[in-house]
Amino acid sequence: MWMIGPIGFTAPLLLLGLILLPVLWFLLRAIPPAPIKRRFPGVALLLGLDDETTETDKTPWWLLLLRALAIAAAIIAFAGPVLNPQARAPGNGPLLVLIDGGWADARDWTRRQDRSVALVEEAGRNGRPVAVVRLSDAPEAVVFQTADAVLSRLAAMEPQPFAPNALQGWVDVLPAGEFDSFWLSNGLDHEGRAVLETALQNRGALTVFSSPRPIFALHPASFAEGMVKIAASRLPATGEVQAEVVARGLDPSGIERELARVAVTFPDGQSQTEAAFDLPPELRNRITRFELVGQRTAGAVSLTDDSLKRRKIALITGESDAEGLLLLSQSHYLRQALAPVADLLDGGLQDVLLANPDVIVLADVARLSAEDEKGLLEWIQKGGLLLRFAGPRMAASESAVDGTDPLLPVTLRQGGRAIGGAMSWGEPKPLAPFAEDTPFHGLEVPPEVTVTEQVLAQPGPELAGRTIAALADGTPLVTRRVEGQGQVVLVHVTANADWSNLPLSVLFVQMLERLAVSTRPAVPEESDLAGQIWVPEEVVDAYGQVVAVDDLPGVPGEDLAKAIPGRAMPPGLYAGAERRVALNVMAADTALTPAEWAEGVAVEGIEMVRETALKGAFLSGALALLMVDILAALFLSGRLAARLGPGVAVLILALALMPQGRAQAQDSSLPDDALALEATTALRLAYVMTDDQRVNDMAKAGLLGLSMRLWDRTTVEPLEPIGVDLEKDDLAFFPFLYWPMTANQPIPSSEAYAKLNRFMRTGGMLFLDSRDGGMTGSPEQRRMQEIALRLDIPPLEPIPPDHVLTRTFYLLQDFPGRFIGQPLWVEAAPPDAEQAEGMPFRNLNDGVTPVVLGSADYAAAWAVDDYDQPLVPVGRGNSGERQREIAYRFGINLIMHVLTGNYKSDQVHVPALLERLGQ
16 A cells, blocks of 8 residues: 555555646647638628627636546546555464553553454454463463454453553463564553563564553552541653542442542642542541542542541540659550540540540549440440450459449459569469450560459350450450440450550550551551451452452452452452451552563554545545536536526536535424424434534434334333424423533523523433543533533432432443443432431432433444444443443433333332321
8 A cells, every 4th residue: 555644545556647637638628629710701791790609719727627636536536545544564473462451451441452353353364363362360371363263252351450460471371483462551561561572572573552541540548637648640740630539438328429529730740649638537437439530440449448437536544644644644555556546535424425436445444323334335235345444443343343344344353463573473474375266366476565463354154255365374364245236345454554564565556456446557567467368348340440249259468468459359348357458459659650662662552543435535526526517618618508597507506616515414404383293293302413413313323222122111102313403493392302412512592591491490301421431621521511501400419329210110220321330410319318217218309300411422322223233332242232231221211210200219108108098
């Protein structure tokens, strides 16, 4: 193929015919031929007479140019012009396609799949064997196969929610011999990448495809200076970029919502920035994850665990801290251990109970009033943790000895026990190793930690089951009893160093953490997690979606402490015996490092430029020019003007010269009465006509496909959809209006806005679809925001799990279109929406949500042709067909919601109605 700029020619030799155009020029000048001169004496009689018509002896230059252009267009058309032809890499040997397949690939995974499919199909046409490997998988022998066999696996391939590592392991499994390689890189430098690159270069030509789109990621959140801080990274660090970080969590009703949002700025040349959230403890403790708005990758999600949920702890001692005796006070070491990781409350017992703390610590408090004891018991039974420390007052308490104290896990023996003192026999006792069935299992016991005095428990059958830590001689050190939903824990030594040096050790802090009194540091050490098996509760997929799991095996704490996600340990939330630990894609010290390729490696963009054949356009142009030539020749000869008149000739010539654009078919070009008749004789779905006819056609095909599914599965029988013009047509005839957004969509007039607002207020639903797959800052999204400013739109929220749309006809929790994982915005629930007893959902609103906002290109997922065949591919393989099916189900739910209103939501009143009927 011969190239001239972006245009290539499949038969370039035919262009040599353009050389003959000068010859044709002279030939055309001889047409019509010059008149032959004859001497005739009688001509003298004609002198002085004027002819009504004249003929020129030469063809005008502009007509010659017109004919030359027509012939040139025909020659170029037959030479096979192609706009943006794809360069075909020569080669006939095996082809290896490598895909990083990590979380960073998810941002444009569809484009990577399209590029991979194109490479495999081209290799199949050339008879080349192919192999495709996903580098995030475990290395296994690479086997070349036919293109058809590879395509079936490629369609089902998805990115992994972690980065590929140890790529040097693939070097040992590469096939022998020479082969070419295409590497679809996500732009990051992974461990062992350079080694694998060198090995591929030694086997043959290596070409790299890399996307120019930036990569964004979030690091784990931390609590410092009274604020929640979370760092964000990007690659590359060019230009100033604005971004938004949102904190998501559960509201008091258990519905996940956006709790806070902070805008951040990446200055030019800076790869990292920080977002700071100033939140009250009640709100901070509800956060489950942070997200970067518009970034659909696992790296743009940061899960939170107990390290962020600072617990409220009340400290109450049996004595006042005397000035000058700080190190001897009962609360000093507790404050030192808890202040960095918890919010401490001071005051009387009744006062702190009103604050509903997570933990109440009683340090050598032996007597409580009946009112305090009753309030404390109720608090424990509702899930509170009471932590008590022994001391002289407790050792002398009669209620602790006679077993009448309900706030002790065991009955104590009177007087306590002194070990290793001046008036006692024996040496101070060390601690025994922690048993496997205790929360302290795995903690290393320092040999220097000893106990010199303690309170003893009365022997009994339940003592062994309530002992969770003991001394080397078997006497209990820590006992615990479950009370309702809470628990009571007793440490048999003082909270200061009077009876033991345990409060002076690191083990003291670790034991508090294991009891869930405090929380672990932001970066856990191996000793903090060792000795336990951590079971995943939720995991994050490559697209940043959090999915609950119950079938994945647990992982040892030693592996979890390394914080390296992989196949056996995907990013997610892992639960231990007493707390949960978040494993994120990005650790606090993880950096986004760009991949640097060796000299000689061709690096190309991953975007595929569509080829466009121009033969038809040039042939049409040549025919149009010949038509103009015919009309011009007739006009110059006087034949056209003689028959049709000069005015008509000029009109025809003007029409011939007018550009031939594609006419936009306006479904709503009917007269008002005809439109009303068409729209009211049967149910019809409507869409807003845009400035792009292709978008209009897709919207019509999408609503046609949805209408056909409604015919098949419901009693709703809509006819063919109708396109409406906001400026001209009445919207009152339609219950549903789909508006696909384009970048150049004109802003409606005031009259059109009035019609739209009236349409929504009178029960209609307006569905705005930006069709951009949630790409932040896209032209379609900006235009949709501009248009929505003047619409009478109520407050919106991401669709909650108990919204009526989730159960109108099908039970749904996902609402995909051509894209998946995009938020869907509906009218926000009223503040008084409550869940009735016996019902799994709230009474959200008393009508149809007037507006729905999405970005998943729903019409493309619904679109069918005249034979009911899908027009646009969705996803890959069976997963894509499942995605299309869920998209249809969402569309059916949407239309049924429009037509039936809130009858599904009214089920919340069933208990009250039955009660009134006496049932």
